[in-house]
Amino acid sequence: MGSGGEERGKGAGFDGAMAAELVAGLRRSFASGRTRSHEWRAAQLKGIVRMIDEKESAIMAALHEDLAKPQMESYLHEISLAKAACTFALKEMKRWMKPEKVPTSLTTFPSSAEIISEPLGVVLVISAWNYPFLLSIDPVIGALVAGNAVVLKPSEVAPATSYFFAKVLPEYIDNSCVKIVEGSIPETTALLEQKWDKIFYTGNGKVGRIVMAAAAKHLTPVALELGGKCPALVDSSVDVKVAAKRIAVGKWGCNNGQACIAPDYILTTKSFAPTLVDAMKRTLEKFYGKDPLESADLSRIVNSNHFKRLMSLLDDENVSGTIVYGGQRDEQHLKIAPTLLLDVPHDSSIMKEEIFGPFLPIVTFDEVEDCIDFINSKSKPLAAYLFTKDRKIEDQFVKNVSAGGILVNDVALHLANPHLPFGGVGESGIGAYHGKFSFDAFSHKKAVLSRGFGGEAPARYPPYTPQKQRILRGLINGSIIALVLAILGFPRD
Template structure:
């Protein structure tokens, strides 16, 4: 459903949601067969049109890398669907009985995706929503219009159009969608829009999953493999869309004594990867738009960081490229130290003690990810125990999100809720409690009149006191 075909306003959004509710009410999306067929179709979509997907990403931003849906996601969800019911224990209070947790789809859900990995961040949550048995509306980012258009076309061709829809457009279309009552909203993006989504959802008491961002810190200990550390930092900063990723390294924290060695090592590896003129490197992604380029220039032109650039800083506005840039000890009140960078600029903050800097990070808004490079076992343990973030990774950057058996999500300002693998299934599912009882074992103690003996038995039952139950039954 594209905006150029017809005006997508509040009435159109209401009609769309009602249509999907009609489909959901038939219960067809709840069947195992429907879910598996739709997941297979999504996998086929990705396999059949891999080059189209790559081309659409390139049209949005040349050299802006894109990731694709993995068959592992499909296999993980098939495993979820193979055993839908979880049998659980019962208590003596409900004896005789049996119980189970029945996962049921929430209903009609809205997925609003981001531009930096436009295909992955669109379909990954949609896979979870379908696996859970929901009807879905996907709203791709208007900043990646080529991918948005391709998704609308391919989803219409491969998926059940009565239950899975794509709505293209920008702010007006998103606003019209947010005015509707949904059973879940899943949003990937920034905190500013996240607040708008949350406020709109609150009007209908709609549950929300927010995948946001934050200033992801990288702690680098002197007790580390310096060459591997620098290569992985580069891969996790400039190799990830030139820093345009929510889990990208935002800044480094290291000791004053070790910082010069780290900077020198970064310079050596950066030249190996991107050459003497990184602006001409085909392996370095460009900035997604002129607006984002201007935003990054504003960070670089801040008077408070004058003289702090120790490497890089070159810009090519015509081709929307900024070279890998390292800054040393930018003031805490500078723009670059207070805004999520989301680009190729990497400040290095020096401290006396790495352990003491954990509290410095915890005193600020919680990031989506935090990283530590060290060989020190004790420091690793303190990092895991004391640093609060959506996820942690030791001795690498960003790879934790590639493990479908780990939840991926934020905490505090970096988001709420989690997905990937089974956690995507869970985020679009209501875990319904079910208790089965027969007509046998109908104890008179639960009915009036409530004699002292009955009250003793009820207290014992509620406390699980077996001896008390026996004594009450025997009248002792």
């Protein structure tokens, strides 16, 4: 647990018995009722904001140690978004917490009805390594806004950021209701054996299935933020210079492609492909220089295992000949240059697996409609991108492409809008969060109907007569005329 002292990146022998004790303690804290008040929830968020302000340099140092992440990326893509999530929730939380009054029906007259958002209880957040600060703290923020007790399991693949949470976060929040567990597979397994009120997992589909199977044993609801191969369709009507810059920063400016919402491949027409490739080449050289391996603005690959995985994709004999730009690598420093590939075979591993790295295949077809058909032949992605000035193509794309989210004429920015849900569909995920969607993800919507002792309807009680049946049919059908006729004894036509 992150209350201090254990070896960095280790769970200090954390096992099933310790996990059970941890959850039991959190359940006692939750049962005390203190997480339910607006004041407690606001205090936790203000503590996180204070932590971000006071420890910004330490957060950046951890991110650089884990991923060699440039300071600009650390601030824009992680620190600022986490702080914005807190400030937005602090502004809106009272409104979210208010019971929602809803209409009643003639059947329950006289009555009042409302929906109450109540915290689920004790929840588990398992986060990812590629945005290890944001993807850890953002779901925790949602859980706290909704009034839950939380266990955060940061990714062991980003040990510096994991250690930061374990060491620093307890100084700023109520650590009787929020716990951090470091470690790897044994610690995660011990946590998954417990009964939770919700599990929120960010990562890949393979582990997502393991999480879902473990949750099923206790009928625990899950939110799975996964990924997939996010396509970017580029139509010839675009401003190609702007499109190239936005695609490049959304691919390589997002952790050097190690992002679930980074474009995984580009689709365009055969006639437009040379123009697009030239624009992408010029943009990449402008961004990262003639020797991108020396660029301080390019994150490294997270570890040697992922480096070797990526190299196996690129060195496939059916793929290596399709490289039109880049391909340089430095195994010692885990750096790989931005790489463009043209018309990679559709059955190659690089086109079947999520790349999660700096390679960007460009796939060409005769017509835009063929590109859309290709997207729809694959699993539904977390995000789908379209670049076009043609409203007909935009309408066709939005209508026919199923994805967690769609962004037109840019990449990744939709996740920065707290009024939009962020999540996948199908194999790219279950559930959504951000803004009020985070509050809803960790809340139970409890239906409450309230009646007084007046307004009795004898027709609902036995013995059931034809007259009573007519009255009840009128009630159920919601027809005032039918009800009045039934009460007066007139037959229905």
